[in-house]
Amino acid sequence: MAQAINNWQMDQKADLNAPQAKPKYISTFRALSGYMKEHRLTFAGFIGCTLIAISAELLQPYLMKIAIDDNLMVGKNDYHGLMIICGIYFSLSLLSMLFTYLQNNLLQKAGQSIVASIRKRLFAHISKLSMSYFDKVPSGSLITHVSSDTEAINQFFNQVLLSLFRDGFTLVFILVMMFQLDVTLTLYCLILLPIIAGIAIAFRRYMRHTYQMARTRLSRLVAFVAENLSGMNLIQVFHQQKEQEKQFEERNNSYFKANIREIRTNVLFNRSYEILNNLAIAFVTWLGGQAVLGTTLEFGVLYAFITYIRLFFQPINTITQQWNTLQSATVAINRVWGLLAIQPEVTDKPKPAKIDKAEIQGRIDFNRITFGYEGGAPVIQDLDLHVKPGEMIGIVGTTGAGKSSLISLLCRFYDVNEGSILIDGLDIRELAQSDLHRIVGLVQQEPYLYSGTVLDNVRLFDETISRESVIEACRFIGADSIIMRMKEGYDTRLSERGSGLSAGERQLISFARIIVFQPKILILDEATANLDSHTEQLIQNALHLVAEGRTTLVIAHRLSTIMGADRILVMSRGRIVEQGTHQELLDAHGYYEELYLHSQGQKQEREDVAGTWHRTR
């Protein structure tokens, strides 16, 4: 497979010097050849079956010619011979049916397994790409790569390759039979061939345009519906249903019109093609009929000839139809291979340092680090921070101060531009990322929950972690009683992104993950959501339990979360501007004190509002 990607990359480099960008058909075949080689026997079987199926089918008119000329027209009462011919005719039909079935099966088997392995490789590759890639590329386009692009490759096998062999063989076979029957008549018919092909190609071009227009309008419509579904609550709250309906109608109408245009063109083409076919038959009947009347041609030959001419048009039509599919498959393959060729920016060293997770103490050193996102100004500047094993650090600061960026660097979602980050004295770039992520655990601001049971979500589908360990972890952090109140306890299936749970419940489940996976360093990007005081208390307790024995960095939006931290850092514009304990920072009368007084003011305001509300009831 690596060879297939190398081939593709070489073709891309060669293309840079090409005078104009043309669809890269050659590189498409080279790209797929690596996968196809693995199924060479199946493909050989497919070609063999195709040859047998087509030969069986196309020998039938010839057999009729024999029946007419050698039995019926000569007036022999050879019933036995006629019966044998009819028997062979029927057997050929059965043979053709059987081998068409086998041919389809073999092609499907090879094609589907190639597409499945491309999809698997693509998914595995995407999950290894660095965060910087996901910053640049919208997730919608990645979904297209995994779904539509692989589907287009599927169509390449199902339609293009099938047609190329089946229809290609059919055309060659028919031509051979026609020449064998009558050379002059065949040559006359061949005059029509460029006209037929020209009309078919011109129509196909126009149809491609109408097809693309319909597809574009359909994607606009689908994107609109998807956007609406995800923002349905906002639309309802702001009473925007009418406005949205209007926009939907406009998109729906334009898709409808494009569809009608596509269907009309299709019908027009098929009818014109049929007329051409009938013209050719009339032409052959006129020429051949004269020859039959002049007794220079046998009637059976004319009959077989007309049947072959009728069969001749369909493969040309089908092959030209495949042009569009071939083009979209080529584009899809180039896109997929382009994605497969992208290297993650954050990579492991060829020989990463070996570490024993149990031996890790949890000391962290940020040594004068500077970092900026691609093409942007530094968001962390010359930051120096040293965290002792087991220390709990609270991080506060203005929005956009660089708090989340700092923890992204510790997780190695990005690499620092300058300086270094060490864990227990070892540069994190020396570690395999899988080892680093076993040491550093992250609870995000919006804990991500997957479609699956509560149990699966705590152990992240890792079946080596027992149900008992999960339950024990949940009991430890106080989530057990909440989970047991759910309909099916630990086996309750969570809907998309855990939308049936409150923010606090989602946080508790993600704390349980930490207990189960036991990282030595814990990062918590605290949720901004306002929690009720009971849940807030539960979360506080859980946090203290999970922080026990771990080096913990907490990005806090509520100061109450980190007032008890060993050290609090105040960040502004990518730098640490204040640090100390809660009391030390208050005594320093700086930005932290301002934040604290502000939060106290807000708290008082909330309490006043709550008091008034209770009194008025």
Ligand SMILES: Nc1ncnc2c1ncn2[C@@H]1O[C@H](COP(=O)(O)OP(=O)(O)OP(=O)(O)O)[C@@H](O)[C@H]1O
């Ligand atoms: N993926 C990204 N690509 C480009 N710039 C980014 C990206 N993420 C953050 N930034 C920018 O980096 C700066 C620091 O952002 P960061 O999210 O680290 O701040 P923060 O202190 O965590 O803010 P908040 O408290 O609002 O979450 C901001 O100016 C932000 O716009």
